[in-house]
Amino acid sequence: xxxxxxxxxxxxxxxxxxxxxxxxxxxxxxxxxxxxxxxxxxxxxxxxxxxxxxxxxxxxxxxxxxxxxxxxxxxxxxxxxxxxxxxxxxxxxxxxxxxxxxxxxxxxxxxxxxxxxxxxxxxxxxxxxxxxxxxxxxxxxxxxxxxxxxxxxxxxxxxxxxxxxxxxxxxxxxxxxxxxxxxxxx
Amino acid sequence: xxxxxxxxxxxxxxxxxxxxxxxxxxxxxxxxxxxxxxxxxxxxxxxxxxxxxxxxxxxxxxxxxxxxxxxxxxxxxxxxxxxxxxxxxxxxxxxxxxxxxxxxxxxxxxxxxxxxxxxxxxxxxxxxxxxxxxxxxxxxxxxxxxxxxxxxxxxxxxxxxxxxxxxxxxxxxxxxxxxxxxxxxxxxxxxxxxxxxxx
Numbered sequence: 001x002x003x004x005x006x007x008x009x010x011x012x013x014x015x016x017x018x019x020x021x022x023x024x025x026x027x028x029x030x031x032x033x034x035x036x037x038x039x040x041x042x043x044x045x046x047x048x049x050x051x052x053x054x055x056x057x058x059x060x061x062x063x064x065x066x067x068x069x070x071x072x073x074x075x076x077x078x079x080x081x082x083x084x085x086x087x088x089x090x091x092x093x094x095x096x097x098x099x100x101x102x103x104x105x106x107x108x109x110x111x112x113x114x115x116x117x118x119x120x121x122x123x124x125x126x127x128x129x130x131x132x133x134x135x136x137x138x139x140x141x142x143x144x145x146x147x148x149x150x151x152x153x154x155x156x157x158x159x160x161x162x163x164x165x166x167x168x169x170x171x172x173x174x175x176x177x178x179x180x181x182x183x184x185x186x
Numbered sequence: 187x188x189x190x191x192x193x194x195x196x197x198x199x200x201x202x203x204x205x206x207x208x209x210x211x212x213x214x215x216x217x218x219x220x221x222x223x224x225x226x227x228x229x230x231x232x233x234x235x236x237x238x239x240x241x242x243x244x245x246x247x248x249x250x251x252x253x254x255x256x257x258x259x260x261x262x263x264x265x266x267x268x269x270x271x272x273x274x275x276x277x278x279x280x281x282x283x284x285x286x287x288x289x290x291x292x293x294x295x296x297x298x299x300x301x302x303x304x305x306x307x308x309x310x311x312x313x314x315x316x317x318x319x320x321x322x323x324x325x326x327x328x329x330x331x332x333x334x335x336x337x338x339x340x341x342x343x344x345x346x347x348x349x350x351x352x353x354x355x356x357x358x359x360x361x362x363x364x365x366x367x368x369x370x371x372x373x374x375x376x377x378x379x380x381x382x383x384x385x
Contacts, residue, residue: 126316126337128350 005079018071031105037072086111132160189271198250214288217251259296308340
């Protein structure tokens, strides 16, 4: 069976298996755990101790806690990736066997943060390098050892790149004559 | 298959009968710690003081035992071969039995430690991809040229490298087809026979 939040593909087996673990936690606590997982997906720090406290009532083992975090992360990021609205997500999760209140709470948390999640995912998309800034300088050559009166302008450009393939700022300097610079601008 | 011990190793192990059977257990434990974590000179000194022998004797005995255990585990020699190999050292029967027990108890663990020592190639860590469409360039306007950009993250012994690759969708489909053919090889009769025999 195909699910929209999985990109119109089958739901992965491990997600199906962990839905029953999610059902063991109360729906109120699940919403709070969702909030923590959303914080991690948005790039803020996740408060792991809070999640441990929230899951302690359901008597989940450490492996189950990690699995819960993983499956919530997958559901939320995958739904944002495929631009699924809250109601469709809720009905699909219920088809997978998640109880109605749990699905409703999860989808409410998702809807609140859907656009910021998508913005964050957009920013994390693969980018090879980014232009940080361009520095320039124009010199005027008066004379040289070859010719007494040169009187030519010379353009110096310095492109500062951020997070290239080599991670870390890179500077690319270059020098252009006036004609070359005009060709570049044309 | 018999283990061949050099004269030096025989001399190292020659200290074992002198320290007594109980101490051999202690030296065996130190040899296992040597294999798990590397040299521990302070532990050897403490053992030397407790057993009333020189530190060098203890160190050589521990190293000799470690060599004996690793070589036996590496070759996975049978009990009879192990007993025949240490018979040449001329130890008492109890000592031989102790050494055999030490070998059998720790064989599995030593083999798992040894399996981690193989040289490793860079292994897959993660993959990022991006689908772009080139609409125009300086030389040609109004084009449609799709391209898939892939950043392959590899890790090798805690070093992370990244490779950037770019391809068009039809090459990517061809690549996927080739990889699926490679996976399909596992299902041929030839591979199935080998896998069955290995189990």
